[in-house]
Structures are given as C-alpha cells and as structure tokens.
Amino acid sequence: xxxxxxxxxxxLRCLPGVGGKSAQRMAFHLLERERERGLRLAxxxxxxxxxxxxxxxxxxxxxxPVCPICASSSRDRQVLCVVESPTELAAIEQATGYRGxxxxxxxxxxxxxxxxxxxxxxxxxxxxxxxxxIEEMVIATNPTVEGEATAHYLAQLxxxxxxxxxxxxxxxxxGGELEYVDRSxxxxxxxxxxxxx
Numbered sequence: 001x002x003x004x005x006x007x008x009x010x011x012l013r014c015l016p017g018v019g020g021k022s023a024q025r026m027a028f029h030l031l032e033r034e035r036e037r038g039l040r041l042a043x044x045x046x047x048x049x050x051x052x053x054x055x056x057x058x059x060x061x062x063x064x065p066v067c068p069i070c071a072s073s074s075r076d077r078q079v080l081c082v083v084e085s086p087t088e089l090a091a092i093e094q095a096t097g098y099r100g101x102x103x104x105x106x107x108x109x110x111x112x113x114x115x116x117x118x119x120x121x122x123x124x125x126x127x128x129x130x131x132x133x134i135e136e137m138v139i140a141t142n143p144t145v146e147g148e149a150t151a152h153y154l155a156q157l158x159x160x161x162x163x164x165x166x167x168x169x170x171x172x173x174x175g176g177e178l179e180y181v182d183r184s185x186x187x188x189x190x191x192x193x194x195x196x197x
Contacts, residue, residue, distance in 0.1 A: 005031075057128070059104040059121055061086050069102060076100040080128065080163075081138040082154055084108050084147065088140060100138070103128065108141060108150040120150075122157065129161035136164045143170050143188070 001009075005027060012023035030038035054060065055067035062068075069075060079100030083089050089102050105120040107113075117123070128134065137158040141147035151167060158165035171189030172181055181189075 054104075054106075058102045059106055059124070060089055060102060074099070077133050078135040079138065080134045080136070081140050082125070083140045084142060084150075088142075092140065101134075105141075105150070108144070108146040109153060110146045117153070122153075125154075126157060126161070129158065129163050134161075134163050136166055139165055139167045 008027045009020070009023045012018055012026050013020065015023075018026070030041075051063050052061050053063070055062040055070055056065050057070040058067060060067050060069065064071075076099050079098075080103055081089075081092065081098060081100055082103045082105065083092065084105050084107065086104055089104060092098055103121075103125050105122075107115045107120055109115060109117070109120065129137070137154065139151045139154050139158075141151045141154070155165040155167075169192070171185065171192060172178065178186065
C-alpha cells in the first residue's frame with residue numbers, strides 16, 4: 001500500500017471501536033465510492049477540530065465562549081446537573097425534561113490515570129456553587145467505582161457550599177425482570193429501596 005493510504009488507515013484507527021480491519025474498510029470505501037463525501041468529511045472535521053472548544057461556564061463542547069444552554073434565559077439556574085462527559089449531557093437532554101444548567105467534568109476522579117480535582121475543573125465548579133444561585137446539584141456520574149468516588153467528592157463540595165446534593169437513582173431498569181438483572185445492580189436497588197407513598 002502507498003504511504004498515504006497507510007496513513008489514512010492509521011488515522012481512522014483513532015476512532016473508538018475501530019481496529020485495523022474496520023479502518024481499512026472505511027478507507028477503501030471512501031476512496032472507491034465516496035470521494036466527494038470523504039472531502040466533505042475532511043473539511044468538516046478540520047473545522048470542528050479548530051473551532052469547537054469548551055464552554056467557559058459548563059465545559060460542554062461549544063463554538064462560542066458560552067454555550068447555548070448556559071446562555072439560555074429559559075433554563076432553571078437553581079439546579080445544576082454534573083455529568084462526566086458531553087455524551088451524558090446529550091443523553092439527558094434527549095431523554096428527559098430536565099431544564100436546569102450543567103457542568104461537564106470531562107472525566108471522573110481516577111488517580112491512576114492522573115485525573116484529580118484540577119483536571120476535572122472542580123475549581124470552576126466550586127466558583128459556580130459559591131455564586132449562591134444554585135440550590136440543588138444533581139450528581140449524574142456513572143455507577144462505576146470511579147464514578148461513585150467522584151459522586152462522593154462532589155457531594156462534599158455541594159454541602160460545603162450549602163447546596164443540596166442529589167444523586168440519580170440506580171437499580172432495576174423499567175420493564176426489566178428481576179431474574180435477569182445482574183447481582184450487583186439488584187443488591188444496590190434493594191439497598192436503596194424507597195417507601196411507596
């Protein structure tokens with residue numbers, strides 16, 4: 001193969017879930033059938049890499065210094081939802097009626113990976129909490145070991161700022177049957193049961 005084709009295949013491997021064979025198929029497909037769309041992809045990709053940064057308030061992806069969610073006057077400024085990544089923010093926006101603000105950590109506490117409070121922008125989060133506008137902080141980190149440790153740390157930050165910390169519920173999925181739920185999820189759901197009222 002030519003060096004340029006090898007470079008293209010290697011470049012495509014940076015995408016999640018794309019190994020050598022998949023990258024080769026993509027490269028061949030673009031060169032054989034989709035040259036025009038490939039050029040469009042290259043143009044949009046270059047623009048996105050150069051122009052998309054992070055919002056100065058919430059750290060979500062944005063072309064502007066302040067993203068549309070933070071700039072919107074129709075959002076509830078008393079509720080702040082903290083998520084690990086822009087992917088989770090998008091999922092919450094698409095699946096729920098949540099109308100508050102966000103803060104994107106861009107990771108989770110993981111000392112082994114070199115991710116501490118500074119890397120997650122917790123100094124910026126502390127400043128937002130200190131403004132006094134936020135009354136509730138919804139902690140929406142993933143239910144992993146690192147996510148739970150991050151949630152615990154975030155709850156301490158919220159309490160120190162006199163903000164009520166809340167956590168997304170975890171447990172049995174809607175429409176799920178108990179016999180098919182994994183043991184740790186079922187144990188967590190059972191331990192976190194709520195009174196019916």
